[in-house]
Amino acid sequence: MPVNLSDPRVKRTRQLLLQSFMDLLEQKKNIYSISVQDITARATVNRSTFYAHFEDKYAFLECWMSVKFRNVMEMHLPDYELTGMSDLRTLIQATFVFSARLREYTSPGDVQFEPMFEIAIQKEIEQLLLRWLRQREGPQTSVAKGMMETTAEVISWGIFGSAMQWSRHPGQRTVETMTRDVLAVAMTVLAPVS
Structure with missing residues (x-):
């Protein structure tokens, strides 16, 4: 039975599990080495509680990555929204910084989690961009929507x-240079829908 994500008890339990994982990550510095048992023991909940909220460790990690990315972006973007090109620039730059920081918490043993993290973060960015584009355009035809x-x-x-x-390979180019170049490309892609 799916959990009701708007239920305050569900929110508290999920937050407790996520915070327990973060505490363990700070101690062990390795995602791969942290088990569901470690997380539930730290959170002082049963494994069955964990599995009532998450299908498996992979679903948990995907949720953790989305929440972590969203939290970082909320520090840089008011209301977790884009309102113009300066916000797009901020999103790009913060994504570069976030990606570099993520490398600090992963090791060669964590390579199996990379595709899951990639999808979670990309989806967060996509949703931000899509909300922004919809606000800029108003009602659309199905072609415009597509x-x-x-x-x-x-x-x-x-x-x-x-x-x-x-x-x-972060030493090859600065975050500022990459942000400038990616923003230029994004603006070119945005031109037909502007």
């Missing part, structure tokens, strides 16, 4: 893919 969705998807993968690739 174009907006495609635009948000392409730009989100461009931002995130560039950030992840850069985070593997």
Whole structure:
């Protein structure tokens, strides 16, 4: 039976599990080495409670990554929204910084989690972009709506893919240079829907 995510008890339990994971991550510095048993013991809840909220460790980690990314973005973007090109620039730059920080918490043993993290973060970026595009355009035809969705998807993968690739070799170019270049490309992609 799916949990009601708007229930305050569900929110508290999920937050407790996520905070317990963060505490363990600070101690162990390795995502791979933290088990569901470690998380539930730290949170002082039963494993069955964990599985009532998350299908498995992978679903938990995907949720953790989305929440972590959202929290970081909320520090940079008021109301977790884009309102113009300066916010788009902020989103791009914060994504690069976030990707570099993520590398600090992963090790070669964590490589199996990378695709899941990529999808979680890319989806967050895509949703931000799509909300922004919809606000800018107002009511759309199905063709315009499809174009907006495609635009948000392409730009989100461009931002995130560039950030992840850069985070593997951050010394080659600065965050500022990458942000400027990715923003220029994003503006070009946005031109037809502007």
